[in-house]
Amino acid sequence: MTSQRHEADAMRRAIELSRRGPANGVNPRVGCVILDAAGRVIAEGWHRGRGTAHAEVAALDDLADRSLAVGATAVVTLEPCNHTGATGPCSEALIDAGVGRVVYAVADPGASSSGGGDRLRAAGIDVETGLLADEAEANIRPWLTAMRRGTPFVTVKWASSLDGRAAAADGTSRWITGPSARADVHRRRAEAGAIAVGTGTVFSDDPSLTARDPDGKELSEQPIPVIVGRRSVPRDSRVLAHPASVIEYPSRDLRGLLQMLAERDIRHVFVEGGPALASAFLAAGLADDVLVYIAPTLLGGPLTAITDLGVRTISEQARMRFDHIELLGDDVLLVARPLSPNTLPTTKEDD
Template identity: 45%
Template sequence: MARAVELAARGHGTTSPNPVVGCVVLDGSGEVVGEGFHAYAGGPHAEVVALAQAEERARGGTAYVTLEPCDHTGRTGPCSRALLAAGVVRVVVAVADPSPKAAGGAARLRAHGVAVTSGVLADAAERVNEEWLTYARLGRSHVTWKFAATLDGRSAAEDGTSQWITSPEARADVHRLRAGADAIVAGIGTILADDPRLTARPTTRAAHSDAARPTAPAARPEVAGAKEGPRVRTPLRVVIDSEGRTPPDARVLDGAAPTLIAVADDVDTDLKADLLRLPRHQDGLDPHALLRELAAREVVSVFLEGGPTLAGSFMRRGLVDRVVAYLAPALLGSGRAALGAAGVRTIGEIHRLTFDDFSQIGPDLRLIARPHHTTREK
């Protein structure tokens, strides 16, 4: 199962709106005869790839799968029936499929006499598939908040300038992370101050989706399906702009990538853009409503950028699932903090996080952490 989790990681950034899944097939004697992962939406599922490699050696064997085999016909057939047709006699599953449309594979396998074991390495399988599990369980997009700051936590100087706090190497790493997301989100303050393009421009697409997962393996050509070419996806650009103030010549409207402007449902604007009208909230637009609407558009993962006000709004509502911080070996002493009001009035309300990774990117330090809430909440 640990190997299946490693395989699943290879699908990061190319499977949306599908989950990442890995599969390992053993023959009756316990020898590995097939490996596979879901490489891209619309392509063969992990079980199908592994079974194709195993061929007749799968009969009487065991399949290890990170997510319960699907039991429905979509762009591909149900994996539960593929396993039955291959003659597998045992299936080991890490995580049950929470999607009502696809769930039921384990029950079908058991009904046909296949032994099914569930919950093996569930935590590792949950972590590798956390974006999709958030999307499937909570009905909203998974959110990664990224920020860059000095060692004293400043994201901009007193005069508002912020380019560039971190190094070219760190900025290249950000582009790799952006390229693995379905949408890049920023607030109108960032648009007016910096006029960013909010596009993903990685120097290489190889392993970009593993940038925040340093333990993910490099692609191995002997794994069936690894040579399949994922379709190149362009992240959606989303601007949170309650009053419709985005300038018509802003670079986010340059046509380089699709752009969605989220405005208040009562605002009168002649902005020539794809508008998403959302209800007003006490301090702007409702971020819950935004993430639900994006999920309805099959946006599984959001890369949140922008200023401290927007970040604070998401953080205090428990809508940040992962934090990626780039710390530069520099000090400002004053200026804008990286995080604004996050709903903390006393130390007992502090947002506690758990570190996942520490990496040096050029001269900077990249920290990856996550708040203590999980995809099982709500």
């Protein structure tokens, strides 16, 4: 019988393995470790993306001999699925393999894919849930949030000077932050299913909205560009050369935008600007995470990173808590999470 220590170590390893899979797809990152009766690791697997073997099946395929699965313990970051999609149900694969015990961290919130735990129990397999649940949830928080709520997880990001300015008085903003901070932004872009900006940003900055490495080469995973606003995107805009098809959304209905993106199986939206669009998401209470890159510089002037949120008095402030603080070169990254959805009046985004 495997010990709790062996299973906890295996779960940490499974979480680590899961991060090898793509972050911006319709499926979650999942890892699986198989232990023998003595608690030794005999196989590992992770999900490599839509249409490929799920983590449990990948781990079973990693066994030197399939007979080793009989009576073994499978430690999985997410409840084994119980439906047939692009691949078959992992619950049945574990049952057919003769696994004796399954430990998973987080229940699958999917309406069609959940129920694997109950199916395993019905087959006489010992099932334990909740091991290192907090760590596993944090690892796939955007996906879990999107699945539970029905709309994409929203990250609002901006870069600013110490005094909260996003650009100098003449509108120039390249570059406020240094290369380490910019590399972190591109990594996070690649982990999102979509990247959203207002039309004002397209007109003023002509961004490409691609995720790139420090040498400027496009990364293998790219977010879908979403342009929010009523003005048409100029036909010579760099964003139209993006490797993913651009979505133009000529409306100020942000909740409608998120619903539309959910229907396209997008689980995570990275909102990059400009200040009006970022402020609109914040004022509407639609931000799940706020990422602020602060450079040790002062700009002064009127071009603040965030515009009016409708806060008329201090009691109306939208309180947050810090989740993460990191030094990136000379810059600081602050990651904050709203304490609760706010009820501030919605402001206008870029026209």
